[in-house]
Amino acid sequence: MKDIICMILLTGGLFFLLVGTIGILRLPDILTRAHSAAKCDTLGALLSLSSLIIIQGFSLTSIKIFTIIIFIWITSPTATHLITEAYVRKNDGNNSDL
Amino acid sequence: MTFFIKISTIILSGSVLLCMIRAISGPETADRIIAVNVVCTKIIVIITMISFLLKESFFVDVALTYAMISFIASIIISKTIGAGEEQ
Numbered sequence: 001m002k003d004i005i006c007m008i009l010l011t012g013g014l015f016f017l018l019v020g021t022i023g024i025l026r027l028p029d030i031l032t033r034a035h036s037a038a039k040c041d042t043l044g045a046l047l048s049l050s051s052l053i054i055i056q057g058f059s060l061t062s063i064k065i066f067t068i069i070i071f072i073w074i075t076s077p078t079a080t081h082l083i084t085e086a087y088v089r090k091n092d093g094n095n096s097d098l
Numbered sequence: 099m100t101f102f103i104k105i106s107t108i109i110l111s112g113s114v115l116l117c118m119i120r121a122i123s124g125p126e127t128a129d130r131i132i133a134v135n136v137v138c139t140k141i142i143v144i145i146t147m148i149s150f151l152l153k154e155s156f157f158v159d160v161a162l163t164y165a166m167i168s169f170i171a172s173i174i175i176s177k178t179i180g181a182g183e184e185q
Binding site for chain 2 (some may be wrong): 055078
């Protein structure tokens, strides 16, 4: 039972990471690429790492992996927001698409 | 279960190579930073999976430190991009 839950979570995480990668490669604009990368960062990392937590059970290692999940969920959207804000501020008035 | 984690580690390594295509050939600097940010997240997941495969629990500390370093690098490079046009 535990193995089935872990395989479902890990497959979902791999699916989101691969979809984010395809989005980074194929989407036309830089803002859409940032959108795809944020999906890949948050949901793919959450599902993959939570499957590893369920495998390990309750221990010190699983608490550390939970800390990594919280840290990624705080920092990754912040980094994407800062990068796109810097891009928009740099191209303000020069790019008619924005 | 160990076999499934090995397979997913190999698939993640291949997708890191696909991200490096965008990181090398991106037309803007922000493209490259976004691609490198995704590569950092994938490498954190890969390090945690390898710590499960090798049964070495201190690799998780390495993954936590890697997350902190990649966040600081992204912030500083994005401030360097937008610094020239500050009003």
